[in-house]
Amino acid sequence: MSVLLIAEHDNKNLKPFTFNAISAASKIDAEVHVLVAGIGCESVAKEVAAVPLVKKVLLCDSPNYQNYLPENLAPLVTKNADKYDHIVASANTFGKNFMPRVAAALDTSQVSDVIKVNSPDTFVRPIYAGNALATVKSNDKKRCVTIRPTSFEPAPKTGGSAQVEKVEAVDVPNFSKFVKREETKSERPELGTARIVVSGGRGLESGDNFKLITDIADKLNAAVGASRAAVDAGYISNDHQVGQTGKVVVPDLYIAVGISGAIQHLAGMKESKIIVAINKDGEAPIFSIADYGLEADLFKALPEFLSELNKLNTIQK
Amino acid sequence: MKILVAVKRVIDYNVQIRVKEDGSGVHTDNVKMSTNPPDDNATEESVKLKESGKVKEVVAVTIGEEKAQETVRKALAVGADRGIHVKADSYIEPLGIAKILKKVVEKEKPDMVFLGKQAIDDDCNQTGQMLAAMLNWPQATFSSKVTLKDKSMEIVREIDEGLETVEVNLPAVVTCDLRLNEPRYASLPNIMKAKKKPIEQMAAKDLGVDIKNRVQQLKVEEPPKRKAGIKVANVAELVSKLKNEAKVI
Numbered sequence: 001m002s003v004l005l006i007a008e009h010d011n012k013n014l015k016p017f018t019f020n021a022i023s024a025a026s027k028i029d030a031e032v033h034v035l036v037a038g039i040g041c042e043s044v045a046k047e048v049a050a051v052p053l054v055k056k057v058l059l060c061d062s063p064n065y066q067n068y069l070p071e072n073l074a075p076l077v078t079k080n081a082d083k084y085d086h087i088v089a090s091a092n093t094f095g096k097n098f099m100p101r102v103a104a105a106l107d108t109s110q111v112s113d114v115i116k117v118n119s120p121d122t123f124v125r126p127i128y129a130g131n132a133l134a135t136v137k138s139n140d141k142k143r144c145v146t147i148r149p150t151s152f153e154p155a156p157k158t159g160g161s162a163q164v165e166k167v168e169a170v171d172v173p174n175f176s177k178f179v180k181r182e183e184t185k186s187e188r189p190e191l192g193t194a195r196i197v198v199s200g201g202r203g204l205e206s207g208d209n210f211k212l213i214t215d216i217a218d219k220l221n222a223a224v225g226a227s228r229a230a231v232d233a234g235y236i237s238n239d240h241q242v243g244q245t246g247k248v249v250v251p252d253l254y255i256a257v258g259i260s261g262a263i264q265h266l267a268g269m270k271e272s273k274i275i276v277a278i279n280k281d282g283e284a285p286i287f288s289i290a291d292y293g294l295e296a297d298l299f300k301a302l303p304e305f306l307s308e309l310n311k312l313n314t315i316q317k
Numbered sequence: 318m319k320i321l322v323a324v325k326r327v328i329d330y331n332v333q334i335r336v337k338e339d340g341s342g343v344h345t346d347n348v349k350m351s352t353n354p355p356d357d358n359a360t361e362e363s364v365k366l367k368e369s370g371k372v373k374e375v376v377a378v379t380i381g382e383e384k385a386q387e388t389v390r391k392a393l394a395v396g397a398d399r400g401i402h403v404k405a406d407s408y409i410e411p412l413g414i415a416k417i418l419k420k421v422v423e424k425e426k427p428d429m430v431f432l433g434k435q436a437i438d439d440d441c442n443q444t445g446q447m448l449a450a451m452l453n454w455p456q457a458t459f460s461s462k463v464t465l466k467d468k469s470m471e472i473v474r475e476i477d478e479g480l481e482t483v484e485v486n487l488p489a490v491v492t493c494d495l496r497l498n499e500p501r502y503a504s505l506p507n508i509m510k511a512k513k514k515p516i517e518q519m520a521a522k523d524l525g526v527d528i529k530n531r532v533q534q535l536k537v538e539e540p541p542k543r544k545a546g547i548k549v550a551n552v553a554e555l556v557s558k559l560k561n562e563a564k565v566i
Contacts, residue, residue, distance in 0.1 A: 069483070070446065070456060070458075071449075071455050071456070074450060092477050093458075093459060093474075093475070093476040093477045094476075094477070096442050096446075096458070097446065097456075097458050097459075098446070099443075099446075100411070100442075100443035100444075100445075100446035100447045100450070101446050101447070101449065101450035101456070102450075103412065103443070103447065104412065104415060104446070104447035104448075104450035104451050105450055107412070108412070108531065109410050109411070109412040109530070109531035109532045110411070110412070110441070110443050110447075111532060112440070112441045112442055112443060113440060113442075122535065125440075126440065126540070127438065127439050127440055127537070128328070128334045128343060128437070128438060128440070129437060129440065130540060131333070131334050131336075131539075131540070132334060132336050132343055132537050132538065132539065132540070133537070133538050133539070133540050134534055134536070134537050135534075135535040135536045135537075135538075136532050136533065136534050136535060137532070137533045137535055138531065138532050138533075139531050139532070139533060140531045140532075173453065173455070175454070175455045175485065175486040175489075176455035176456075176457075176483055176484065176485045176486065176489075177483065177484040177485075178481075178482075178483055179471065179482035179483055179484055180481070180482045181476075181478070181479070181480070181481045181482075182479050182480045182481075182482075183478040183479045184478065184479040192477070196565070196566070220566060228495070231496070232495075232496065237479070238461070238475050238496060239475075239476075239477065239478065239479050244437065244440070245355075245434075245435065245494070245495060247477065252565050253559070253563070253565040253566065263330075263331075263333065264330070270543055273565070274559070274563045274565050275543075275546075276555065276559070282548075287545060287548070288545045289543045289545065290545065290546055291546035291547075291563065292546055292547060292548075292549055292555055292558055292559070292563075293545075293546065293547070293548045293549065294548070294549050294551070294552065294555050295548060296551075296552070301552055304552040305552050305555070305556065308552055308553055308555075308556040309556065309566070312556070312560065312566070315566055316565070316566055
């Protein structure tokens with residue numbers, strides 16, 4: 001009985017959510033092995049080996065895995081799946097992309113987006129945009145599971161010294177090609193892991209007006225989020241989208257500005273510890289889940305908010 | 318070239334779902350149903366490619382109960398040429414759905430299969446990727462821009478970090494994001510015309526694939542309810558509450 005977790009990284013560093021995935025994997029079984037596939041990614045393997053919950057690292061260093069093409073990565077995972085009862089990855093665009101290919105190759109039914117591990121075969125996962133929670137039992141012998149990273153605490157990062165074992169690359173089908181990746185560069189914290197998120201919706205009325213949001217975000221050292229309506233209207237790029245088809249965030253503080261609170265948006269933020277809603281429509285559904293609601297015109301409230309924040313002696317980082 | 322587009326009937330995205338008291342699922346009786354939203358994007362893109370002249374035929378397929386046929390009719394009304402309805406009376410997991418679609422692909426021999434990236438009922442996000450793996454085809458998931466070339470497609474994908482561009486050889490599976498296009502509405506004359514377009518019927522159980530579910534649903538429950546908090550009178554009070562009561566800033 002052991003778990004194979006597929007690490008997400010950029011060939012230099014582990015992506016933060018991998019630590020959450022490691023802690024989720026350890027709840028399935030204590031024997032957690034981590035596959036690091038990439039090119040020149042020995043430093044990543046070392047980083048993983050230092051995580052106390054990790055018992056063994058499988059390192060596959062090959063140009064085949066430089067860009068995590070699912071057509072290339074899935075056969076490698078499948079080949080190494082023999083010794084494991086569970087194959088685990090984060091339920092983000094990395095894990096969602098390749099894991100079903102692994103599950104299909106192993107003829108196993110994948111359990112997606114797990115938020116709680118009840119036992120090695122029983123999991124809780126949200127359905128209907130989180131409006132219902134399903135407890136499911138997998139009757140497959142080998143189980144492919146993706147976990148929702150924000151539902152698990154990140155594993156401690158140092159103190160371990162797992163053995164690193166090299167594994168061989170497998171043949172790749174050569175029918176898909178990576179062209180380019182345009183990552184949105186930002187000085188701000190990452191949306192998925194930020195302590196505070198300030199989000200804007202259609203109420204902002206234009207992309208330029210998002211400056212009102214970013215000014216507050218910068219003052220609070222927060223990430224910037226958006227509703228699907230704001231993204232669809234072209235105010236801000238899609239990687240800021242919070243919701244059923246965007247990112248799921250669980251910050252200490254979520255400030256929703258000019259967001260009415262469609263079911264699809266709530267799915268991405270309703271687990272936040274403290275929710276603030278600023279909206280001029282007092283009947284907006286967002287108020288029904290907000291800890292602090294302010295019924296106000298955002299174009300007046302946000303500049304005022306900034307000046308009140310400026311008056312504070314200290315702001316938590 | 319030929320496109321197979323797969324569409325699923327789900328509870329309409331505007332409906333606030335209700336969990337059954339006995340924990341066996343959610344209420345579906347007398348609930349408005351419609352096509353899974355990103356499946357509409359998949360149909361729209363297929364029809365656009367047909368209109369560009371590069372694609373000759375668009376075939377829409379659905380798997381499900383009798384009424385699932387409505388989703389195929391809708392695809393026909395916005396421009397698909399013909400339909401396939403694979404009848405199945407109960408829920409089939411993505412693994413089984415992918416096996417059924419593989420059978421349909423083997424029969425229809427399309428150059429591309431378009432699907433929505435995720436169904437908004439079970440939120441699994443698996444079917445397209447599984448189908449691609451079973452066919453040993455490349456895939457492009459979360460697609461927000463599709464450029465069809467002679468023997469390949471260049472696809473812009475929406476990933477957590479931003480955008481990624483990949484090129485996949487044909488045949489390939491494409492799963493569609495909501496920002497791929499703006500699905501059109503069917504005009505009344507086209508709805509009438511769609512009624513005359515053929516829908517081939519077959520039964521899932523006759524296809525010779527193992528569609529037995531492997532994941533057992535033990536219970537479905539409502540998530541913990543979040544209580545509404547308080548309304549503050551002004552910005553100064555809000556900041557004071559965040560600082561001194563919630564202690565988050």
